[in-house]
Amino acid sequence: QVQLVQSGAEVKKPGASVKVSCKASAYIFDTYGISWLRQAPGQGLEWMGWITDYNGNINYAQKFQGRVTMTTDTSTSTAYMELRNLRSDDTAVYYCARDLEKYYGSASGVAFHIWGQGTMVRVSS
Amino acid sequence: QSVLTQPPSASGTPGQRVTISCSGSSSKFDFGSKFVYWYQQLPGTAPKLLMYRHNQRPSGVPDRFSGSKSGTSASLAISGLRPEDEADYYCAIWDDSLSEWVFGGGTQLTVL
Numbered sequence: 001q002v003q004l005v006q007s008g009a010e011v012k013k014p015g016a017s018v019k020v021s022c023k024a025s026a027y028i029f030d031t032y033g034i035s036w037l038r039q040a041p042g043q044g045l046e047w048m049g050w051i052t053d054y055n056g057n058i059n060y061a062q063k064f065q066g067r068v069t070m071t072t073d074t075s076t077s078t079a080y081m082e083l084r085n086l087r088s089d090d091t092a093v094y095y096c097a098r099d100l101e102k103y104y105g106s107a108s109g110v111a112f113h114i115w116g117q118g119t120m121v122r123v124s125s
Numbered sequence: 126q127s128v129l130t131q132p133p134s135a136s137g138t139p140g141q142r143v144t145i146s147c148s149g150s151s152s153k154f155d156f157g158s159k160f161v162y163w164y165q166q167l168p169g170t171a172p173k174l175l176m177y178r179h180n181q182r183p184s185g186v187p188d189r190f191s192g193s194k195s196g197t198s199a200s201l202a203i204s205g206l207r208p209e210d211e212a213d214y215y216c217a218i219w220d221d222s223l224s225e226w227v228f229g230g231g232t233q234l235t236v237l
Contacts, residue, residue: 035226044127045164045172045215047226061225095171100183107226108219111162113183115171 002026004034004096004116011122012086019082020119022096029077030054031102035112036070036081038092046092050107051079052099059107086123093118129216129229136235137206145232147216148198159218161199163192166213166231175214176201203234211236 007021022034033052039045049060051070058070069082079096097112104110128150137143147163149156163176174183176192179199191202203210216229 044231045166045217045228047217047228059224062223097172100174100177108221108224109160111174111177111183112164112172113174115173118171 002098002114004098004114006094006096006116006119009120009122011124014087014123014125016086016123017082017084018086018121019080020094020096020121022079022081022116024077024079024098027098029072030074033057033099033104033107033110034072034079035097035099035107035110036068036079036094037097037112038094039118040089040092043092048081048094050110052104054103055105057106083121086121088123091121091123093120095119127230128220128227129218131214131216131229131232133230134233134235136237137203138237139206139208141206142202142204143206143234144203145201145214145216145234146198147200147229156194156199156218157196159221161192161194162217163190163201164215164217166215167209168212172215206236208236210234 005023010018030053035050036048051058071080095118096116098114100111100113130148160178164172165175166172179194180192189205193200213231215231220227
Protein backbone atom coordinates (compact mmCIF):
# COMPACT_ATOMS: atom_id res chain seq x y z
CA GLN A 1 0.00 0.00 0.00
CA VAL A 2 1.04 3.61 -0.43
CA GLN A 3 3.21 4.71 2.43
CA LEU A 4 5.83 7.19 3.53
CA VAL A 5 8.56 6.01 5.87
CA GLN A 6 10.63 8.63 7.62
CA SER A 7 14.10 8.48 9.11
CA GLY A 8 14.70 8.01 12.80
CA ALA A 9 14.81 10.39 15.73
CA GLU A 10 17.59 12.94 15.97
CA VAL A 11 19.20 14.88 18.79
CA LYS A 12 21.03 18.02 17.75
CA LYS A 13 22.83 20.89 19.42
CA PRO A 14 21.75 24.50 18.85
CA GLY A 15 23.23 25.86 15.65
CA ALA A 16 23.48 22.45 14.01
CA SER A 17 21.53 21.16 11.00
CA VAL A 18 19.22 18.20 10.60
CA LYS A 19 18.17 16.38 7.47
CA VAL A 20 15.06 14.22 7.61
CA SER A 21 14.22 11.74 4.89
CA CYS A 22 10.85 10.48 3.70
CA LYS A 23 10.85 7.38 1.49
CA ALA A 24 7.76 6.79 -0.61
CA SER A 25 6.53 3.48 -1.91
CA ALA A 26 3.73 1.99 -4.02
CA TYR A 27 3.06 5.01 -6.22
CA ILE A 28 4.75 7.03 -8.95
CA PHE A 29 6.80 9.47 -6.89
CA ASP A 30 7.00 12.38 -9.30
CA THR A 31 3.26 12.68 -9.85
CA TYR A 32 2.48 13.87 -6.32
CA GLY A 33 3.86 16.69 -4.23
CA ILE A 34 5.06 16.30 -0.68
CA SER A 35 4.65 18.74 2.16
CA TRP A 36 6.64 18.98 5.35
CA LEU A 37 4.90 19.89 8.60
CA ARG A 38 5.93 19.91 12.20
CA GLN A 39 4.35 19.72 15.63
CA ALA A 40 6.10 20.97 18.75
CA PRO A 41 5.37 19.01 21.95
CA GLY A 42 1.80 19.64 23.03
CA GLN A 43 1.27 22.13 20.23
CA GLY A 44 -0.59 22.29 16.93
CA LEU A 45 0.42 21.66 13.35
CA GLU A 46 2.68 23.98 11.40
CA TRP A 47 3.27 23.81 7.66
CA MET A 48 6.89 24.25 6.56
CA GLY A 49 6.73 23.89 2.82
CA TRP A 50 5.96 21.76 -0.22
CA ILE A 51 7.90 20.28 -3.09
CA THR A 52 6.94 18.46 -6.26
CA ASP A 53 8.92 16.78 -8.99
CA TYR A 54 5.95 17.27 -11.34
CA ASN A 55 7.06 20.76 -12.35
CA GLY A 56 9.95 21.34 -9.97
CA ASN A 57 8.10 23.88 -7.83
CA ILE A 58 8.92 24.45 -4.19
CA ASN A 59 6.97 26.60 -1.72
CA TYR A 60 8.44 27.47 1.67
CA ALA A 61 6.59 29.03 4.56
CA GLN A 62 7.91 32.52 5.22
CA LYS A 63 8.98 31.59 8.71
CA PHE A 64 11.47 29.04 7.37
CA GLN A 65 12.73 30.85 4.28
CA GLY A 66 16.52 30.83 4.26
CA ARG A 67 16.78 28.14 6.90
CA VAL A 68 15.08 25.17 5.22
CA THR A 69 15.84 23.27 2.03
CA MET A 70 13.52 20.65 0.58
CA THR A 71 14.79 18.26 -2.06
CA THR A 72 13.83 15.02 -3.73
CA ASP A 73 15.64 12.04 -5.19
CA THR A 74 13.37 10.51 -7.78
CA SER A 75 15.69 7.54 -8.27
CA THR A 76 14.99 6.42 -4.70
CA SER A 77 11.51 7.99 -4.32
CA THR A 78 12.74 9.93 -1.34
CA ALA A 79 12.08 13.46 -0.17
CA TYR A 80 14.36 15.33 2.18
CA MET A 81 13.95 18.29 4.48
CA GLU A 82 17.03 20.02 5.86
CA LEU A 83 16.67 22.61 8.61
CA ARG A 84 19.73 24.64 9.53
CA ASN A 85 20.79 26.77 12.47
CA LEU A 86 18.60 24.79 14.84
CA ARG A 87 17.21 26.39 17.98
CA SER A 88 15.56 24.86 20.99
CA ASP A 89 12.13 25.85 19.69
CA ASP A 90 12.72 23.67 16.64
CA THR A 91 12.21 20.66 18.90
CA ALA A 92 9.24 18.94 17.32
CA VAL A 93 7.93 15.94 15.47
CA TYR A 94 8.48 16.51 11.76
CA TYR A 95 6.08 14.94 9.27
CA CYS A 96 6.09 14.49 5.53
CA ALA A 97 2.72 14.21 3.83
CA ARG A 98 1.79 13.36 0.24
CA ASP A 99 -0.82 15.23 -1.74
CA LEU A 100 -4.24 13.69 -2.17
CA GLU A 101 -4.33 14.39 -5.90
CA LYS A 102 -1.82 14.15 -8.71
CA TYR A 103 -0.23 16.83 -10.82
CA TYR A 104 -0.62 19.87 -8.62
CA GLY A 105 1.76 22.58 -9.67
CA SER A 106 1.62 24.64 -6.50
CA ALA A 107 1.00 24.10 -2.82
CA SER A 108 -2.32 25.94 -2.79
CA GLY A 109 -5.23 23.56 -2.97
CA VAL A 110 -3.31 20.40 -2.01
CA ALA A 111 -4.57 18.18 0.76
CA PHE A 112 -2.16 16.34 3.06
CA HIS A 113 -3.34 12.79 2.50
CA ILE A 114 -0.69 10.15 3.16
CA TRP A 115 1.48 10.92 6.18
CA GLY A 116 4.79 9.58 7.34
CA GLN A 117 5.09 8.26 10.85
CA GLY A 118 6.90 11.37 12.04
CA THR A 119 10.49 12.04 13.06
CA MET A 120 11.27 13.47 16.49
CA VAL A 121 13.98 16.12 16.37
CA ARG A 122 15.23 17.33 19.73
CA VAL A 123 17.46 20.36 19.96
CA SER A 124 19.33 20.64 23.20
CA SER A 125 22.69 21.78 24.40
CA GLN B 126 -1.32 33.53 17.03
CA SER B 127 -3.00 31.63 14.19
CA VAL B 128 -5.22 33.37 11.66
CA LEU B 129 -7.73 30.60 12.34
CA THR B 130 -9.49 30.26 15.67
CA GLN B 131 -10.87 26.99 17.02
CA PRO B 132 -12.34 26.25 20.45
CA PRO B 133 -9.64 24.47 22.47
CA SER B 134 -12.03 21.74 23.55
CA ALA B 135 -15.34 20.11 22.75
CA SER B 136 -17.17 17.14 24.15
CA GLY B 137 -20.14 14.90 23.62
CA THR B 138 -21.62 11.57 24.58
CA PRO B 139 -21.79 8.52 22.31
CA GLY B 140 -24.45 8.91 19.66
CA GLN B 141 -24.56 12.70 19.95
CA ARG B 142 -23.85 15.21 17.22
CA VAL B 143 -21.06 17.67 17.87
CA THR B 144 -19.73 20.55 15.82
CA ILE B 145 -16.31 22.15 15.86
CA SER B 146 -15.96 25.66 14.53
CA CYS B 147 -13.11 27.35 12.73
CA SER B 148 -13.23 31.10 12.25
CA GLY B 149 -10.98 33.78 10.88
CA SER B 150 -9.10 35.82 13.45
CA SER B 151 -9.98 39.13 11.84
CA SER B 152 -13.23 40.55 10.58
CA LYS B 153 -11.75 40.93 7.11
CA PHE B 154 -11.01 37.22 6.86
CA ASP B 155 -13.41 35.85 4.27
CA PHE B 156 -13.94 32.10 4.18
CA GLY B 157 -16.13 32.52 1.14
CA SER B 158 -13.18 32.54 -1.21
CA LYS B 159 -11.20 29.80 0.50
CA PHE B 160 -11.38 26.03 0.75
CA VAL B 161 -11.28 24.62 4.26
CA TYR B 162 -9.61 21.36 5.16
CA TRP B 163 -9.97 19.30 8.32
CA TYR B 164 -7.53 16.88 9.91
CA GLN B 165 -8.02 14.41 12.74
CA GLN B 166 -5.15 13.41 14.99
CA LEU B 167 -5.66 10.46 17.28
CA PRO B 168 -3.44 10.40 20.37
CA GLY B 169 0.15 9.53 19.54
CA THR B 170 -0.41 9.20 15.80
CA ALA B 171 0.12 11.21 12.64
CA PRO B 172 -2.77 13.40 11.50
CA LYS B 173 -5.31 12.06 9.04
CA LEU B 174 -7.10 13.98 6.28
CA LEU B 175 -10.77 14.11 7.21
CA MET B 176 -12.32 16.66 4.87
CA TYR B 177 -11.08 18.65 1.90
CA ARG B 178 -12.56 21.56 0.00
CA HIS B 179 -15.11 22.14 2.78
CA ASN B 180 -17.15 18.97 2.48
CA GLN B 181 -15.33 16.33 0.42
CA ARG B 182 -14.40 13.16 2.25
CA PRO B 183 -11.42 11.06 1.20
CA SER B 184 -12.06 7.40 0.66
CA GLY B 185 -12.54 5.61 3.96
CA VAL B 186 -13.84 8.55 5.97
CA PRO B 187 -17.36 7.72 7.15
CA ASP B 188 -20.26 9.98 6.25
CA ARG B 189 -20.76 10.69 9.97
CA PHE B 190 -18.28 13.47 9.30
CA SER B 191 -19.42 16.50 7.36
CA GLY B 192 -18.07 19.95 6.67
CA SER B 193 -19.66 23.30 5.96
CA LYS B 194 -18.76 26.94 5.78
CA SER B 195 -20.33 30.35 5.87
CA GLY B 196 -18.87 33.72 5.10
CA THR B 197 -16.73 34.08 8.21
CA SER B 198 -16.45 30.56 9.60
CA ALA B 199 -16.38 26.86 8.84
CA SER B 200 -17.59 23.89 10.83
CA LEU B 201 -16.92 20.21 11.14
CA ALA B 202 -19.86 18.14 12.31
CA ILE B 203 -19.62 14.63 13.70
CA SER B 204 -22.88 12.74 14.05
CA GLY B 205 -23.36 9.46 15.88
CA LEU B 206 -20.34 10.20 18.05
CA ARG B 207 -18.18 7.20 18.89
CA PRO B 208 -15.44 6.69 21.49
CA GLU B 209 -12.88 6.33 18.71
CA ASP B 210 -13.65 9.87 17.56
CA GLU B 211 -11.81 11.17 20.61
CA ALA B 212 -8.95 13.10 19.01
CA ASP B 213 -7.59 16.52 18.15
CA TYR B 214 -9.16 18.21 15.15
CA TYR B 215 -7.48 20.89 13.06
CA CYS B 216 -8.82 23.16 10.34
CA ALA B 217 -6.52 24.54 7.65
CA ILE B 218 -6.71 26.99 4.78
CA TRP B 219 -4.34 28.35 2.17
CA ASP B 220 -3.59 31.94 3.03
CA ASP B 221 -3.11 33.85 -0.21
CA SER B 222 -1.52 36.84 1.50
CA LEU B 223 1.17 34.66 3.07
CA SER B 224 1.26 32.06 0.26
CA GLU B 225 1.27 29.30 2.81
CA TRP B 226 -0.95 26.87 4.66
CA VAL B 227 -2.18 27.94 8.06
CA PHE B 228 -3.80 25.80 10.74
CA GLY B 229 -6.18 26.50 13.54
CA GLY B 230 -4.89 25.84 17.02
CA GLY B 231 -6.79 22.57 17.21
CA THR B 232 -9.79 21.32 19.16
CA GLN B 233 -9.49 18.43 21.57
CA LEU B 234 -12.67 16.35 21.36
CA THR B 235 -13.59 14.27 24.37
CA VAL B 236 -16.20 11.53 24.17
CA LEU B 237 -17.73 11.33 27.62
